[in-house]
Amino acid sequence: MDRPMDRLMDNAMENLYTELLVDVPQWCVPEGETADLVVSSRARLARNLTTLPFVHRSIKNERFRVIEQVENAVQRGENVARSVYLSLLDTSELDRGVLVERRLISPSLADGTRPAGVFIGPGETFSLMVNEEDHLRLQTIKGGLQVRAAWQEADKIDTELSKTLDFAFSDEFGYLTSCPSNTGTGMRLSVLMHLPGLTLADQMASLGCALEEIGFTVRGLHGEGTGRSGNMYQVSNQCTLGHAEEEIVDRLDRVTRRLASFEERACDALASRAKRRTEDRVARAYGLLKHARLLGEMEALDALSMLRMGTFVGIIQGMETSAFNQLMIAIQPAHIRMASGREMTSEELDERRAELVREHLRF
Numbered sequence: 001m002d003r004p005m006d007r008l009m010d011n012a013m014e015n016l017y018t019e020l021l022v023d024v025p026q027w028c029v030p031e032g033e034t035a036d037l038v039v040s041s042r043a044r045l046a047r048n049l050t051t052l053p054f055v056h057r058s059i060k061n062e063r064f065r066v067i068e069q070v071e072n073a074v075q076r077g078e079n080v081a082r083s084v085y086l087s088l089l090d091t092s093e094l095d096r097g098v099l100v101e102r103r104l105i106s107p108s109l110a111d112g113t114r115p116a117g118v119f120i121g122p123g124e125t126f127s128l129m130v131n132e133e134d135h136l137r138l139q140t141i142k143g144g145l146q147v148r149a150a151w152q153e154a155d156k157i158d159t160e161l162s163k164t165l166d167f168a169f170s171d172e173f174g175y176l177t178s179c180p181s182n183t184g185t186g187m188r189l190s191v192l193m194h195l196p197g198l199t200l201a202d203q204m205a206s207l208g209c210a211l212e213e214i215g216f217t218v219r220g221l222h223g224e225g226t227g228r229s230g231n232m233y234q235v236s237n238q239c240t241l242g243h244a245e246e247e248i249v250d251r252l253d254r255v256t257r258r259l260a261s262f263e264e265r266a267c268d269a270l271a272s273r274a275k276r277r278t279e280d281r282v283a284r285a286y287g288l289l290k291h292a293r294l295l296g297e298m299e300a301l302d303a304l305s306m307l308r309m310g311t312f313v314g315i316i317q318g319m320e321t322s323a324f325n326q327l328m329i330a331i332q333p334a335h336i337r338m339a340s341g342r343e344m345t346s347e348e349l350d351e352r353r354a355e356l357v358r359e360h361l362r363f
Contacts, residue, residue, distance in 0.1 A: 023100060026123040028325040031144030035322055036312050037260045039192040039232070039328075041146045042103075043154040044139040046177045046186040047161075048168040054178045055114070055131050063115040066135045068129065073164035074119055079157055083119040083128070088112070092175065097334030107128055126157060133178050134186075135159075145260075147189055147253045151245065154187075174241065183240030189248055191256045192221070196309040197266030198230040198259075200281075204233070207259070215239055216255060230301030230328065231309075235259065271313040282310030289357050294350040300331050300357060307361075319361065327360050 027040040048054060049069060052062050067087075074080045088096060088109065096110035105118050109132040116131035123263040129137040138161070140153040168176040175186035182188070198204050217238050221229045235256065237248050270278045285306035289295075295303075308324045310316040329335060331353045337344055340352065 023123075024322075024326055025141070025329070026125050027141040027143045028221050028322060028329070029143045030321045030325070031142065031146060034257070034260045035144040036308075037194055037263050038145040038256060039194060039273075040141050041150045042139055042141045042190045042192070043147070043150040044137060044188045044190070045158050046134040046175070046179075046182045047136040047158070047165075047187075048136065048176060048178070050166045050168045051136050052135065055133060055135060055274050056178060060115060061090055061297070063131050064253040067115060067117055067130050069165060070119075070130050070136060071163075071281060071357065073161045074128070077160045077162050079160055080119065080128070082124075083121045083126075085119050087115075087117045087119055089115055089117075094334055094337055098338050101329060102335050104133060106137070108132060109137075126153065128157075134182075135322075136165075145191065145256055147191065148249050149257065151187070151189060151249050155245070181239055184239070184243065185245050185248065187240050187245055187248060188236050189252045190234045190236035191247070191252065193233050193235060193256070193259060193263070194231055194305065194308060195233055195259070195263050196305050197270055199231045200270060201266045203262075203266065207262070208261050211235065211255070212238070214255075216252070229298060230305040232301075232305075232328075267309060267313050270309075271315070278313070279315055280309075282315045285310070286316070289361065292354050294347065295331075295354040295357060296350055297331065297333060299351065300353055304328070304357075323360055327357065330360065331356055 020071045032038070041348045049066060052058060052066055055063065055066075058066075063074060071085065074083060074085075086095075086099075088105075090361070091099075096105070098109045099118065100107055102124060102126060104120055104127045106129065109116055109129055112132075114131060116129075118130065119128040121127065124141070126138070126140040137153055138157055140157070142150045142153070170176055174184040177183050177186055195204065198207065204218070211218055215238050217236055219236070221232045221234070235252070237243075240248070272304070278314060285303040288303050289300070289307065292349070304324055307316060307319065308321070310323075310351045311319045333349055336349055336352050336356070344352070
């Protein structure tokens with residue numbers, strides 16, 4: 001019997017990656033007055049099923065049962081029914097790399113060998129990771145500073161799925177998760193921010209410590225365990241137990257706006273008190289991106305960061321924030337290899353990356 005999910009799988013494996021390389025995620029479109037500094041807002045909910053052991057305690061058959069139960073809930077849903085499912089057991093390392101680079105799955109899910117998958121929503125506005133650290137990791141992403149909108153969308157999907165799925169919940173502790181720091185609301189909110197001014201002013205380390213003291217953490221572009229790339233940082237809440245969802249939303253929104261104001265002041269100081277040095281940094285980055293024939297990924301991201309800052313402070317005119325957001329995705333290694341349709345040496349990757357930058361920025 002031909003099940004809907006079987007058809008989805010066939011269509012997904014045939015068409016999805018082509019679409020991913022052509023289409024721009026909706027979160028790449030700048031939104032709001034802080035869009036130059038706040039790239040995106042993300043809400044993630046961790047959920048587990050009451051009838052099955054946590055992922056790290058489960059066996060293969062039980063993990064397949066998790067997938068089947070989530071699939072059934074998605075098919076019955078209204079907002080999630082249009083999503084496309086990918087089984088990570090049936091995808092290559094390159095395919096999983098593209099999904100990580102587009103922030104649709106986590107690096108830990110990509111590295112796993114257990115039965116797992118992901119449901120991807122239209123426009124990549126949400127994804128449902130199955131059998132990552134928890135049975136279900138539901139995430140929504142919005143462009144710019146839209147923490148509340150991201151949370152509301154995640155809450156709507158969560159409510160829809162809970163009509164079919166029985167999530168593990170304790171009256172005393174809240175939602176039960178494999179990691180104690182997620183127990184409670186099970187919610188992690190994060191914003192992806194571009195903070196070159198604070199980085200150049202050597203203030204990020206002290207700010208990171210200050211944020212930890214009030215319950216927030218600062219990580220790299222792809223989250224936990226990843227380093228700084230292109231002066232991009234993810235700021236997120238650390239704990240969910242004992243905090244209401246509305247409270248976490250409001251606190252992260254306030255922290256983000258405060259960080260944005262700090263960054264504006266840092267950039268203004270660089271543009272005024274260290275004007276020549278700042279102009280020189282931006283000009284060197286422009287020259288590198290315009291004339292280099294080989295560009296490493298970190299080298300390209302750092303140079304693009306300087307160009308983005310130069311646009312923000314008015315040193316460079318005519319470059320759109322959306323172009324930087326799109327390039328941040330397009331120049332990553334899995335995307336370049338997927339678009340080329342063949343294996344590439346590191347030098348070929350660097351050569352194609354340099355070409356992509358010139359094409360996108362129209363040098």
